[in-house]
Amino acid sequence: MSRTKKAARKQGKSQKRKAEDDSEEPPAKAQKVSEKPEARTKTPHQGEPAQHRSVSHDESIAKRDPALLADFFAQKVAKHYGDTTIIEQQDIGIARDWILDTTEFDQPHIAENLPAYLDKFVEGGRDALTTVDADGTPKALIISPSGIRVADVVRELREYTTATSKVGKLIAKHQKLKENIDYLSKTKTGIVVSTPARFRDLVNHGALKTSSLVAVVIDASYQDEKRRMLTDMAEIFKQLIEFLGQDSIKTRLDDSHGATLLVF
Template sequence: MSDSEDGAGNKKPKDVDDEDLDEAKGLNRSIGRMDSRLLADYMAQRTRRFEPDLSMVELEDRYVPEKAIRDTSSWDSERTLDHLPGFVEKFSEGDLKKAPKSNGAPHTIVVAASGIRAADVTRGLRKFEEKGTKVAKLFAKHIKLKEAIESCKRLKMNFGVGTPARISDLLADGALSTSNLKRIVIDASYIDVKKRGIMDMKETQVPLAQLLGREELKSRYGQEEGGIELVFY
């Protein structure tokens, strides 16, 4: 199917049909059927759509390689918030409740489309908290970047949940460390009331592509030792 226009004038990806978009549950069901190659293609297509002026070299910098993405198409439960903890457990190794010793150095970063959604995801992952260990919300509209940096530096966290732009800002500052990072979970199946997910809006897809293309992350994709996996929920 070729790209088609939705009611808001946004193009839907060629591999998404209207019947895949469950408005009642806020789900794009097509994400769950995509293997690593299809997800890499999906991301690349959206980058070309939203950043048409990028050169071939710049596009290559944005490209997320197939080897970076874990194939989660075997997951057969709905990709709703209540199933997220079980999903993360299934596609992760090690004790998820255990936090690295350093502050601001989670083993898992979860990327959400908005501050409100990040707050919901944070609550959904509370089961992984223990005394002294936080599932940390890295974004809220009322929290300025300076406050977020100070908070990040003093928190011992196993999960950090935020928006692409805020996560990039915290990484750039050094308040958020990738020293213990094992995986980045992208909250990709969730759609808003306009049936748009994190990869379907320029204001979230562009910073997401920029985040995933950061050199400190990209250099570790596909590595057996100290590698970082991308996991699309």
């Protein structure tokens, strides 16, 4: 074949290939392996202080009078103890006579307002909450639904810490039960903040004495990141009922000169 024919054939193939290339869509750009994945929306870290997290609350709970609160708790008992009879539910409920009317409190039920709430409604006020006679005999117990909330509440109660009385922070997730028992046996605590299960266990072990108790506060208005209150969580609510049903706690709440139940 002559050089002229070879050149013509080569040129024809080149033109045909170019026409085919022009008729195709340009290939999609391949994603580089090194490219970073799309950023995900971050949720608040559970260990973050409250001032750096969005903390919500429900005012409708604490704004009820004792009769409405007793009815509210009865509804929660019926919901979370659905496998029990009505008679059994009445035995494990929260008595109306235990509950103190705090409807006149006109501030939001958030942790930073808890000191004003305690000063107003705890018998003896701040003097009573900072005057402790013996180790392990607190004047007030504050029941919160989680360790995160316990830490937030204690942070707002630092002003109750004195040279002779402390605010106890008992977090079950980070502290062993024995550590809490040892702490209470060596420390005068006017106020102790913890979860219902840990309070229950401390009473069972005799580490938490109730002889000086004047107030039991349920941290009921607080909502977690899923907008659940303590009364919405079946396991936590049942632990609360178990704690309040312990003989030493129940006896103190039944006594007209003993302790009152506050719903914050």
